[in-house]
Amino acid sequence: MSTSLHVWPRLVYEDLAPMVAYVNRFVQVGGKYTLDEPFEVGWGNIVLEVTPRGLRTPTLRKRDVTFTVHYRLLDGDVVIEADSGSRTVPLFDESLAAFYTSFCTAVSELGIRRPGSSLICEIPDAPTTFGDDRVERHWDRQAARLMWSALNLAAGGLEEWQAPFQGHRPRVGVMWGGFDLSATRHRARPTAPPAHAPAFVQNAQLEEYVAVGFTFGSPEAPDVSMYAYIWPQPDGLEGRSWAVDGAAWNPHAGLVLLPWAALRQTADPHQAIVAFGDAVYDAAVETAGWPSDLMGPRCDGWYMSRTPPSPVHAQQR
Known part of the structure; x- marks a missing residue:
């Protein structure tokens, strides 16, 4: 038996689907702020970082406030951290509509406007907006x-x-x-x-x-x-x-x-x-026909800090 079985968990779609549906909807609320950022090819500006506790937006710098939105999956809450302060919104058994209301109240207290759009994206058969989704979802x-x-x-x-x-x-x-x-x-x-x-x-x-x-x-x-x-x-x-x-x-x-x-x-x-x-x-x-010469060396930073560059590095994979 592979020792990886003890580290890499068994995942069953049917078991996870309700929570995936929950989180997919809720991360869209803070995610909308990334659409205010300059567009990067491939939508590189919108992705949420995988953190030690959950998922977080990039640092968002506005004229009056700088902030991030951190969906802490391991803690069951959302932390909005800004130069003007921080607020925590709990995640529990509630609807997306109720969460959106709580989220907008929290960000307004920090001088952050609500997201520029409340449309639910890329979820088939979902209601049109956050406020329309009143299905109560269970936090697991x-x-x-x-x-x-x-x-x-x-x-x-x-x-x-x-x-x-x-x-x-x-x-x-x-x-x-x-x-x-x-x-x-x-x-x-x-x-x-x-x-x-x-x-x-x-x-x-x-x-x-x-x-x-x-x-x-x-x-x-x-x-x-x-x-x-x-x-x-x-x-x-x-x-x-x-x-x-x-x-x-x-x-x-x-x-x-x-x-x-x-x-x-x-x-x-x-x-x-x-x-x-x-x-x-x-x-x-x-x-x-992709170029094969776009690959640099695959090694750690300590190795590169001690080793002068050479043509061999470009061939390492």
Whole structure:
């Protein structure tokens, strides 16, 4: 039995789905503030950082106040921390509408205006706005801890995968709309997004990119898994090896999927995520003409602080 089974928790979509639905809705409230920030290619400006306690917005600097919104999954609350003070809003059995009211009251006491939009995004069949969602949701501390554990472990692997890439790479973080953990690598080659797609999707696809991430699944695809894709999707992805047993190309979804259950069976899931991401990037090089010379050395900062650069470094993977 892999020792990783004791560290990487067993995740079952049906068990986590109610809390995923809860958190997905509630993080959109603070997440809306990120839309005020300058747009970064691939929506790199909006992602929520995975912290030691939960999920947090970037530092948001306004004319009159600087603040962050921290969804502390392990504590069951939301901390708004600003130069003008701090406020804590508890998370418990309540509706999104009730939380939104409490949140707006808390931020107003700190001199922060309410979010610029109350629209619920990317959740099929959800009510239109935060105030319309009056379904009471149950806060499950155990499920919240499992969610944080999965996001934290996956983020560690994705951050190591991203580190040596020398092109544009936004921070690894949670996209609060679709609620997936995402790591993307971009190259400045314009693409033609589908004209029928929403504006935010078209703006996400302004240039070519490789994405590797983690998802809790959905009713249509109820599998907790790592995922990856190349935009635009090239030919030649069928029948490839993706470096980790259990990883496979799903042509219907347009994704390479590595089920969480298979990942946790590996001897070292952290390194398996890195190997999975490397295999996806290799596929982009071989099938879509991505440059192979954008990879720097994969080593720790102490090594680089003591070692003069050499041509060998550029070849290390």
